Amino acid sequence: MSGLGVPSPDICCDTHGMNVLHKTPDLADAVLATLADIPFPSVEAERPSALLRRCPAAAKTPLSDAPDLAKAAGVGEVHIKDERERMGLGSFKALGAAYVIARDAEEGNATGRTYVTASAGNHGLSVAAGAQAFGARAVVYLADTVPEGFADRLRSFGAEVVRHGAIYEEAMAGAAQAAKDNEWALLSDSSWPGYLDRPYTLMEGYLVLMQEAVAQMPAPPTHIFLQAGVGGLATACAAYSRVAWGAGPRIIVVEPEAAPALYESIKAGSAQVTEGPESAMGRLDCKEPSLIALKGLARDANDFILITEEEGTTGSAACAEAGYPTTPSGAAGVAGLLSARHTGDGLGLSDNSRVLVILSEQAA
Numbered sequence: 001m002s003g004l005g006v007p008s009p010d011i012c013c014d015t016h017g018m019n020v021l022h023k024t025p026d027l028a029d030a031v032l033a034t035l036a037d038i039p040f041p042s043v044e045a046e047r048p049s050a051l052l053r054r055c056p057a058a059a060k061t062p063l064s065d066a067p068d069l070a071k072a073a074g075v076g077e078v079h080i081k082d083e084r085e086r087m088g089l090g091s092f093k094a095l096g097a098a099y100v101i102a103r104d105a106e107e108g109n110a111t112g113r114t115y116v117t118a119s120a121g122n123h124g125l126s127v128a129a130g131a132q133a134f135g136a137r138a139v140v141y142l143a144d145t146v147p148e149g150f151a152d153r154l155r156s157f158g159a160e161v162v163r164h165g166a167i168y169e170e171a172m173a174g175a176a177q178a179a180k181d182n183e184w185a186l187l188s189d190s191s192w193p194g195y196l197d198r199p200y201t202l203m204e205g206y207l208v209l210m211q212e213a214v215a216q217m218p219a220p221p222t223h224i225f226l227q228a229g230v231g232g233l234a235t236a237c238a239a240y241s242r243v244a245w246g247a248g249p250r251i252i253v254v255e256p257e258a259a260p261a262l263y264e265s266i267k268a269g270s271a272q273v274t275e276g277p278e279s280a281m282g283r284l285d286c287k288e289p290s291l292i293a294l295k296g297l298a299r300d301a302n303d304f305i306l307i308t309e310e311e312g313t314t315g316s317a318a319c320a321e322a323g324y325p326t327t328p329s330g331a332a333g334v335a336g337l338l339s340a341r342h343t344g345d346g347l348g349l350s351d352n353s354r355v356l357v358i359l360s361e362q363a364a
């Protein structure tokens with residue numbers, strides 16, 4: 001990972017080892033210069049909202065005030081946008097792939113079409129549920145590591161499951177090949193050169209949750225902690241937050257130390273393929289960033305932090321104790337907040353901070 005020609009970033013490593021990268025204008029410019037052909041993320045929240053209003057399974061998710069977590073974090077307020085029940089699918093991902101298929105259906109392009117993807121969880125369910133709702137077919141490639149119970153859940157939504165490869169990346173390569181061989185529609189939640197349109201629309205779907213949160217917050221937050229895998233969730237939330245609240249909120253992207261895709265890319269000044277052990281924050285265990293997300297976050301985020309496996313577990317335990325059981329992935333924003341406040345990291349947190357976090361999935 002080379003940062004050649006890029007000014008030295010402002011990086012802190014506190015006594016507990018948490019890595020904090022404060023984005024500088026130079027770092028942002030370096031990244032943006034390498035992504036000239038990549039679009040910024042959509043901020044057209046009204047498009048997915050309008051479609052969703054026509055869906056019988058759609059309902060706003062709650063924004064909850066969490067005083068116990070605020071106390072634990074030593075901040076004034078913590079507000080949780082709680083995505084655990086989104087459309088009965090267990091995570092915010094219900095807003096993504098299913099929306100792409102709904103948009104295709106609106107244009108008369110979904111019925112009878114086959115959508116293929118690889119998934120380790122929530123994204124696959126969104127593809128399967130969307131395909132089932134709109135008379136399309138879903139084929140989901142699963143790596144050996146994905147439990148058979150999840151394969152059964154996909155099948156219960158009518159998806160065909162193909163076992164392929166030892167790890168997610170191999171399953172994704174299998175899905176991409178199948179799309180090519182069969183002229184199926186590849187529906188990934190990440191973006192890369194030449195594959196931009198569907199993930200652009202997919203991330204547009206995530207805007208719904210932030211549009212709801214903006215209306216539900218009692219006042220604009222001072223800080224927003226956003227967990228990231230390939231970065232789609234974080235970039236949609238960050239982009240919409242800037243539209244709604246301007247430069248005010250400090251936006252902090254949280255990744256596992258084992259998968260620092262966005263952190264290392266911002267630090268190096270260009271997209272990086274990173275390495276690391278497997279993380280228990282499995283949904284966030286993505287070693288490469290989505291390019292649309294990287295571009296959006298280079299513009300909209302302020303800081304990029306890495307949390308350890310232990311910090312991830314502490315975050316989910318704190319959520320469970322406060323009455324919000326979720327996985328370490330679902331709680332990673334909370335984990336980032338707890339670690340940051342206790343380690344004096346220069347994120348400007350204080351007793352007066354009003355923090356917004358997203359609980360991104362239900363407990364396993």
Ligand SMILES: Cc1ncc(COP(=O)(O)O)c(C=O)c1O
Pocket residue numbers: 091093121122123189227228229230231232233234283284286329330360361
């Ligand atoms: C529960 C949960 N949280 C967070 C994420 C991260 O989202 P993204 O990969 O868009 O950054 C995912 C991705 O699958 C997820 O399933």
